Amino acid sequence: MKKKLLFIAIATMLLTVSCVKEKHCRCAVLKSQTVRIVTIKSGSCNSLNQIRYRNDLDTLFTDTVVCTDYPFEADSMIIYNK
16 A cells, blocks of 8 residues: 555656646747747747747847757757767
8 A cells, every 4th residue: 555655646746747847949030040048838839939028128029939849959068078
């Protein structure tokens, strides 16, 4: 009985931790060469169409974007051993 309760507790903990995982999306701003990295808590990166952000003067801007969660080689550090 104790093994079953322990298994259920561990399974529940793993399920809650995996559901809250954040995603890092790479978004290209349309008609610009700007790339923005956005972190979302739920949903898909492909469903993002617009990003709203504020600059240093607290002005609200909206960018139309195309996003992906595909990991790019530039996002990871490559170390060559000699």
